[in-house]
Amino acid sequence: MFWAIFPILWVIPFIFQGEALVGGMNSPEFGELAGTERFVPFVLIGAIVSTYLFSSLYGMGGSIRMESYWGTLEYILGSPARKISVLMGKALSESISSTLFVATQMVICIFGFGLTLAVGKILPILLTMLLLVAGLYGMAIALAGVTLQIKESRSLVHTIEYLFYLFSPIRYPVGIHPLIASVSVIIPLTYALIAIRGVWLLNQPINALWRNIGILAVLDVVFIAFGYSIFYFMEKKVRKSGAVSQY
């Protein structure tokens, strides 16, 4: 429940801050950058989608850390099971809990903040979310590999989390600064948020989604390949260094 409410609690100060700065819930200046003047729904969607960012970055690496602490990691790595299957199992468990959190958030947003969602828009949004999750789990697999070696990876995860917040349109449109706009092109969250907000807030036709979904799919392949390579490399490294037995 904490994780369901936390992103909403996190977003409320930004809503009040925005209201104080622009003098209301809508802003023409904001609209020029974001394509919508409705600041509150823009940020709420960012908060909902970023739940998957939280869970994927902290989930898999944290789970590896706990296995290491419990002393069970050696038995997992010493089993004939394909490690990618074990990681996917952990990812699936994270996805289910994240989806429950997102559903709770949606209910809070719809009944608490007046956000509306037409039934016909659910499927394209789900497709986009699915592709986003795949890309984020590519990154999570890489972080799980790094956790095998360095154990306490929270500082690294925090850094990545803040970089994602800085360079993707979770709280603000990336057009706010040229550097942020440039870096945002390699972050899957950017395309997912643009696509989801396009359908949800801007009433764009489904056809307008395909470009962002295509890019998201390509980034997924890159992130998953990158994540698995890092995990494979780190697994070999810890077997060489003996770090697999340390906790």
Add this chain to the structure above:
Amino acid sequence: MDISRNAIIAKGLVKTFKKKARRKYLVGPKIGKDELIYAVNGVDLEVKKGELFGLLGPNGAGKTTLVKCLSTLLLPNRGTALINGHDIIDDPIAARESIGITTGGERTLYWKLSGRDNLRYFAALYGLSSAKAHERIDYLLEIMGLQEKQDERIEKYSTGMRQKISICRALIHDPLVLLLDEPTLGLDPSFSRFIRSFIKKDLNETRGKTILLTTHYMDEADQLCDRIAIMNNGKIVAVDTPENLKKSIPHDEVLEVKCVGTADFEGIGQRMYYRTENGVSVYRIHAEYVEEIMSEVIKAADSAKILSMNVTKPTLEDVFIHLTGARLTGESREE
């Protein structure tokens, strides 16, 4: 290398760890040099199919590192090993399928899960179908006498019961080779006796499992093993049956002196070592003719009060001292 006769073959295994020199500050020059530690140093080993083979050595001898290399958890720097004919480097998955492993320490299970659920999870990791896993778990819990406790969380188990579950886990996929690293470490005498008997009679003699057992308890190695490799500083210094190892030392009698207080027996006999047991000093003095040194021993006891003097046969610890000049740090246990 005879694959048909041997379940475990290690050839020139070397495993080193780098001990990095410290820096005075976060950056800047190191104090001293990086050190390369040879945890396993050129180990050649052949364990026959169905053999109960012991690795005996003090803490830090390299036993656990060797077991971890054989179990594919550590990649050796040089050399390789075959487990049931599968190369641990080229074909680690097949090697893992042939191995069941227990390592020392209590924290190797999910404490918030029941004993049965722990075994179910590991059965899945070894690719057992649900029905097969159910059947194996029932069987293993029964022979370990844990049916009544199977649904209780591991955190409520005693140390001995956790070790039984660890052994069940090692056996869940019915492997041909068992690597048991200090299986009785920290257990009370009754659990130790049960585990030893189970390893020897049930697993080895009845089921014909090949077992590589590491221990620093000499009496455990002596009682259980068909053959023993004595390990020190990463090297195997001798391999033979316990009886032959004990025969290998040049004198077949040892004078064991128990006394209160410390005595100076240095220079008496050919070799002497000392340990304490429950506040009593125990000296084992090796000599060619024990009778000839008794008067010297009584004289040298000085202020120490001698409780007993016994002429005993050499133990594996005597063999270890004879071979390495050091002594095993683990005490033999009262049972």
